[in-house]
Amino acid sequence: MPSARISIRRGTKRDLNKIISIEEKCFDKDRFRPTHMRYLLWRPDSVVFVAEISGAPVGFIIASCRKSAKCARIHTIDVLPEFRRKGIGNSLLAEVERIAIERGVEKITLEVRADNFGAKKLYRNAGYEIDCMVFGYYQDGMDAIRMEKKLAAQK
Numbered sequence: 742m743p744s745a746r747i748s749i750r751r752g753t754k755r756d757l758n759k760i761i762s763i764e765e766k767c768f769d770k771d772r773f774r775p776t777h778m779r780y781l782l783w784r785p786d787s788v789v790f791v792a793e794i795s796g797a798p799v800g801f802i803i804a805s806c807r808k809s810a811k812c813a814r815i816h817t818i819d820v821l822p823e824f825r826r827k828g829i830g831n832s833l834l835a836e837v838e839r840i841a842i843e844r845g846v847e848k849i850t851l852e853v854r855a856d857n858f859g860a861k862k863l864y865r866n867a868g869y870e871i872d873c874m875v876f877g878y879y880q881d882g883m884d885a886i887r888m889e890k891k892l893a894a895q896k
């Protein structure tokens with residue numbers, strides 16, 4: 742599939758149902774509840790991007806970016822299974838980082854399941870470093886790895 746058909750746009754509250762549907766296809770456990778997704782999208786500091794192929798949503802990222810704290814947080818990133826390993830996850834991450842840098846953010850943080858090999862590799866390859874372990878962070882008792890990336894301030 743040619744990468745030219747992949748486009749990334751800002752997400753809005755109107756994407757809520759599409760985002761919930763993708764989340765349901767990406768996680769069978771520890772998925773965000775629809776009410777939590779709604780809360781994340783409605784936050785005034787939320788930064789959302791949606792990846793589309795031929796106009797159909799295939800992935801998204803939700804972050805929050807608090808200018809006052811100079812810190813951003815990635816809440817979740819999902820790409821539908823059939824569209825993975827095409828660089829979409831990387832592109833979504835890069836878009837959030839671009840906005841964070843524009844807003845003067847110095848650091849992005851996230852949590853990832855200790856057993857989520859693919860996501861850990863995505864983040865490591867994108868320059869995220871392990872900060873600490875958060876034991877028993879997930880509903881099923883799985884530990885989280887907290888990761889962070891320091892951003893170069895925009896001149």
Ligand SMILES: CC(C)(COP(=O)(O)OP(=O)(O)OC[C@H]1O[C@@H](n2cnc3c(N)ncnc32)[C@H](O)[C@@H]1OP(=O)(O)O)[C@@H](O)C(=O)NCCC(=O)NCCS
Nearest residue numbers: 767818819820825826827828829830831853859860862863
């Ligand atoms: C994690 C996820 C978002 C990655 O999306 P993606 O579009 O496949 O990521 P990319 O194609 O941009 O991958 C970039 C790099 O990350 C690494 N990577 C991503 N997924 C990987 C996997 N399953 N196994 C090994 N490496 C992986 C690779 O180094 C990859 O580069 P390569 O394909 O050239 O080897 C996707 O697998 C997903 O939605 N998973 C389910 C939801 C999830 O776990 N989200 C993370 C919550 S913290």
